[in-house]
Amino acid sequence: MTVTEPHIEEAKKDITFRVFRFNPQIDSKPYYDDYTIQVERGITVLRSLNYIKEHLDATVSFRAFCQAGICGSCAMRVNGLSKLACTTQVWEVLEKCREPNVIKVEPLRNLPLVKDLIVDMDPLVDKMKHYSNWVESTMPEEKMGKKEFLISEEEFLKYDKATDCILCASCVSECSILRANSEYVSPAVLLKSYRMNSDSRDAIHDVRLAELVKDHGVWDCTHCYRCQETCVKSIPIMDAIHGIREDAIERRGMKDTSGSKHAEAFMSDIEKKGKLVEATLPIRTNGMAWTLKNLLPMAMKMIVKRRTPPPPPLVKPTKGIRVFRSMFREMSEHVREDHKSHNK
Amino acid sequence: MKPFDIVIVGGGGAGLYAAMEAMKTNPSLNIAVLSKVYPNRSHTSAAQGGANAALANKAKDDTVELHIFDTIKGSDYLADQDAVEVLCSEAPKIIRELDNMGTPWSRMDDNTIAQRPFGGAGRPRCCYCADKTGHTILQTLYEQCLKKGVQFFNEYFALSLSVNGSRMRGLLALNIKTGKVEAFASKTVIFATGGYAKMYWNRSSNAAGNTGDGQAIAYRAGIPLKDMEFVQFHPTGLRKSGLLVTEGARGEGGYLINRDGERFMARYAKEKMELGPRDLVARSLETEILEGRGFDSPAGKYIHLDLTHLGADLIKSRLPQIREMSMQFEGVDPIEEPIPVRPTAHYSMGGIDTDNFGRTVMGGVYAAGECGCVSVHGANRLGGNSLLDILVFGRIAGRTAAEEVGKFAPGIIPESEIAEKTEELRSFMKPSGHYERYGALREELGQTLAMNVGIFREAPLLRKGIEDIAALRDRYQHVRVFDTSDVYNTNLIQVLELKNMLDLAETVAAGAYAREESRGSHTRVDFPVRDDEKWHKHTVATLENGTVTLGEKPVTMGRYELQERTY
Numbered sequence: 001m002t003v004t005e006p007h008i009e010e011a012k013k014d015i016t017f018r019v020f021r022f023n024p025q026i027d028s029k030p031y032y033d034d035y036t037i038q039v040e041r042g043i044t045v046l047r048s049l050n051y052i053k054e055h056l057d058a059t060v061s062f063r064a065f066c067q068a069g070i071c072g073s074c075a076m077r078v079n080g081l082s083k084l085a086c087t088t089q090v091w092e093v094l095e096k097c098r099e100p101n102v103i104k105v106e107p108l109r110n111l112p113l114v115k116d117l118i119v120d121m122d123p124l125v126d127k128m129k130h131y132s133n134w135v136e137s138t139m140p141e142e143k144m145g146k147k148e149f150l151i152s153e154e155e156f157l158k159y160d161k162a163t164d165c166i167l168c169a170s171c172v173s174e175c176s177i178l179r180a181n182s183e184y185v186s187p188a189v190l191l192k193s194y195r196m197n198s199d200s201r202d203a204i205h206d207v208r209l210a211e212l213v214k215d216h217g218v219w220d221c222t223h224c225y226r227c228q229e230t231c232v233k234s235i236p237i238m239d240a241i242h243g244i245r246e247d248a249i250e251r252r253g254m255k256d257t258s259g260s261k262h263a264e265a266f267m268s269d270i271e272k273k274g275k276l277v278e279a280t281l282p283i284r285t286n287g288m289a290w291t292l293k294n295l296l297p298m299a300m301k302m303i304v305k306r307r308t309p310p311p312p313p314l315v316k317p318t319k320g321i322r323v324f325r326s327m328f329r330e331m332s333e334h335v336r337e338d339h340k341s342h343n344k
Numbered sequence: 345m346k347p348f349d350i351v352i353v354g355g356g357g358a359g360l361y362a363a364m365e366a367m368k369t370n371p372s373l374n375i376a377v378l379s380k381v382y383p384n385r386s387h388t389s390a391a392q393g394g395a396n397a398a399l400a401n402k403a404k405d406d407t408v409e410l411h412i413f414d415t416i417k418g419s420d421y422l423a424d425q426d427a428v429e430v431l432c433s434e435a436p437k438i439i440r441e442l443d444n445m446g447t448p449w450s451r452m453d454d455n456t457i458a459q460r461p462f463g464g465a466g467r468p469r470c471c472y473c474a475d476k477t478g479h480t481i482l483q484t485l486y487e488q489c490l491k492k493g494v495q496f497f498n499e500y501f502a503l504s505l506s507v508n509g510s511r512m513r514g515l516l517a518l519n520i521k522t523g524k525v526e527a528f529a530s531k532t533v534i535f536a537t538g539g540y541a542k543m544y545w546n547r548s549s550n551a552a553g554n555t556g557d558g559q560a561i562a563y564r565a566g567i568p569l570k571d572m573e574f575v576q577f578h579p580t581g582l583r584k585s586g587l588l589v590t591e592g593a594r595g596e597g598g599y600l601i602n603r604d605g606e607r608f609m610a611r612y613a614k615e616k617m618e619l620g621p622r623d624l625v626a627r628s629l630e631t632e633i634l635e636g637r638g639f640d641s642p643a644g645k646y647i648h649l650d651l652t653h654l655g656a657d658l659i660k661s662r663l664p665q666i667r668e669m670s671m672q673f674e675g676v677d678p679i680e681e682p683i684p685v686r687p688t689a690h691y692s693m694g695g696i697d698t699d700n701f702g703r704t705v706m707g708g709v710y711a712a713g714e715c716g717c718v719s720v721h722g723a724n725r726l727g728g729n730s731l732l733d734i735l736v737f738g739r740i741a742g743r744t745a746a747e748e749v750g751k752f753a754p755g756i757i758p759e760s761e762i763a764e765k766t767e768e769l770r771s772f773m774k775p776s777g778h779y780e781r782y783g784a785l786r787e788e789l790g791q792t793l794a795m796n797v798g799i800f801r802e803a804p805l806l807r808k809g810i811e812d813i814a815a816l817r818d819r820y821q822h823v824r825v826f827d828t829s830d831v832y833n834t835n836l837i838q839v840l841e842l843k844n845m846l847d848l849a850e851t852v853a854a855g856a857y858a859r860e861e862s863r864g865s866h867t868r869v870d871f872p873v874r875d876d877e878k879w880h881k882h883t884v885a886t887l888e889n890g891t892v893t894l895g896e897k898p899v900t901m902g903r904y905e906l907q908e909r910t911y
Binding site for chain 1: 368381382384385386387389390399437438439440441443444445446448449450451453454455456457473474476479480483484487488490491498521551552553584585587588665668669672673675781782783825826827829830831832833834835
């Protein structure tokens with residue numbers, strides 16, 4: 001029996017890479033350089049950049065190391081989305097070009113720019129330290145190495161996906177909260193925190209959790225799901241974030257931050273009325289003093305423009321609220337059951 | 345900067361373990377870890393398969409003794425037997441230690457650490473975390489180092505040892521982010537910079553930075569390198585990129601198939617089949633290809649690694665990374681189709697010559713991991729022994745340096761040395777009439793090594809390889825760095841890495857030419873048999889008057905007599 005390779009048509013195209021450039025020693029502001037090269041089907045963005053650096057312009061600067069999708073060095077934005085250049089096929093991003101056959105390559109967002117496509121990773125490392133992203137072992141140091149912990153498959157599966165994280169910072173780059181608040185914990189650090197907190201070998205669960213529920217912590221996430229959508233290892237990061245929140249509610253109640261209070265007020269409105277009582281939501285989330293200080297000017301403007309939400313007595317329960325409430329209770333019951341079986 | 349007690353160069357498994365152990369041994373020491381990448385990027389992360397340890401979780405009759413024997417036999421009897429004993433007897437302890445620190449090992453039904461079969465091993469003793477073992481070990485070590493407050497100098501490129509007479513006084517390194525040469529005066533230096541197999545470039549599974557920086561720096565400072573000719577070719581690299589498909593794929597039951605549809609390993613290793621040792625399997629693949637039984641494609645000849653019979657569930661749970669890589673880099677889903685593979689340069693058995701404690705001949709200089717050569721792998725490393733090596737000997741080197749630090753006076757590096765080094769780097773950027781391009785030199789180096797100093801070697805080819813490398817080293821004098829900026833000059837780093845590869849390539853080719861026998865990964869077509877009488881010894885390469893000089897060193901024997909190696 002002989003097998004012959006089917007004839008492979010090696011398609012080629014002229015592609016322009018529009019590369020973000022910035023050298024802090026010379027440039028007052030960033031600009032873009034265009035490099036047009038012939039690319040074969042099957043070539044990755046990183047290989048194209050390597051080619052450009054070797055043959056067209058040696059000054060184009062980017063990080064790359066393993067070139068196999070495991071070290072996380074070459075994360076950058078390709079046509080506006082953060083991904084690993086080494087695992088991204090040129091052909092695959094061609095569909096998303098604004099101008100045909102022009103691929104835009106830019107550095108990650110939400111981290112300080114160093115040069116061209118290189119950003120500073122130190123802020124991320126500092127956050128990993130701040131949130132104790134390590135297992136503080138229940139095994140005393142002098143006893144280490146003598147015997148292994150017994151870990152169930154069930155526990156292993158809780159953090160198996162989370163340990164896939166290669167800290168490439170694509171999620172950091174896409175995070176909408178970090179855009180507004182650079183002190184925010186970051187999706188990657190939440191993921192790692194969740195992984196540590198689900199590990200039975202760890203002894204500082206509550207210490208870590210106490211830090212996570214403070215300002216800039218887990219309650220600041222707005223569930224935009226950008227982190228999860230962009231994750232190069234397809235890790236369900238939002239499950240981790242929800243996991244931390246549920247854990248926090250269970251162990252600490254709902255009084256930690258405005259974020260948790262907001263969630264509580266939200267839930268209570270929905271249960272009672274099937275919709276939000278917007279007029280008092282800020283007060284219940286952030287307190288009267290904060291609301292008066294921060295929202296009074298806006299409230300005045302809203303009054304002038306006749307855009308104020310109705311006062312609480314005027315917010316009537318929605319039609320079919322009884323059926324909804326029974327559904328709500330049933331759902332809450334399911335969630336509780338779920339948690340019980342999870343935490344076993 | 346305040347003088348250091350210990351400067352560790354490299355932030356992979358060996359470097360991080362060394363740092364932790366040194367801190368534990370003596371918490372008052374001033375220790376620095378320098379790494380040219382953020383430590384969590386290190387190539388340890390690419391190790392997929394696992395780490396061997398005779399835990400006897402899976403095979404109840406497994407013992408440290410059996411592990412020792414397998415390793416010595418696997419090394420084709422070139423490993424030093426006392427060193428192998430250290431490696432294997434420390435193994436269970438270090439795997440448990442990692443478990444105690446949080447490494448997410450895969451588990452068996454009785455909740456103990458899972459183990460699987462691996463090439464050249466008589467028992468299933470390879471501990472793993474799916475196919476991301478190295479990644480999870482590196483994460484664990486990095487996390488623990490952050491916890492302990494290890495001082496990291498990230499994105500520093502090591503340039504040279506500062507030596508006065510025979511006294512080492514520290515290290516010069518380039519701060520990549522600023523472009524400044526900085527002096528790290530130190531009583532001791534530990535090199536843990538990984539391997540040098542990237543010199544084969546496109547025919548290598550290694551990261552772009554596995555350029556043997558530590559070995560080259562030590563070599564240029566007069567420290568001998570050992571057994572450099574032994575470069576392991578991994579049987580299953582992806583056809584197009586050379587990227588690795590873990591031995592775990594065969595451990596889980598994958599077949600190697602030629603174009604006649606034959607499981608050809610039956611002809612080479614009747615008993616172990618696909619799970620023969622790496623050198624043998626790599627040669628078998630290459631022979632199949634050379635004798636015309638490979639598949640043809642525009643991207644080169646190849647063999648099939650067939651996993652389709654394992655089923656989607658097993659592939660998804662045990663080999664998820666492999667599946668992802670096959671799809672990303674070859675467009676092949678291993679659940680449906682076989683993966684196209686061919687041998688790829690994967691691991692350097694050779695390295696800085698050290699004793700069992702990581703010491704080199706120069707006082708205060710140590711080496712560990714793939715960067716060093718103790719030697720525990722001899723002429724061929726077994727799968728699952730490299731992660732083990734970096735952990736065990738990284739720890740030992742850290743401990744030894746911490747214990748011996750008092751023997752060495754604090755070093756002072758004169759300002760003039762920094763100025764000279766800065767000038768040397770600047771000189772690459774001066775425009776000149778005739779210049780060489782980095783990319784061309786690197787490409788030619790990879791090609792001549794793959795063709796002339798590859799899996800099958802013989803005198804005329806090796807002579808050609810040696811000539812080519814010498815010519816490339818001459819041309820390197822005119823290499824030009826086009827990026828003249830200080831901040832994050834990757835063009836300069838590439839050119840400096842090329843120098844390291846060129847210097848080491850000379851030692852690899854010289855050793856391969858001298859060693860007139862076939863042993864382990866080193867196969868001489870013109871000397872096809874192992875010649876214990878003449879060559880049961882280590883080669884030692886030293887730089888003298890700008891070129892390599894070869895010496896030799898006896899192999900430490902022990903309980904196991906020389907035997908023919910069959911599988």
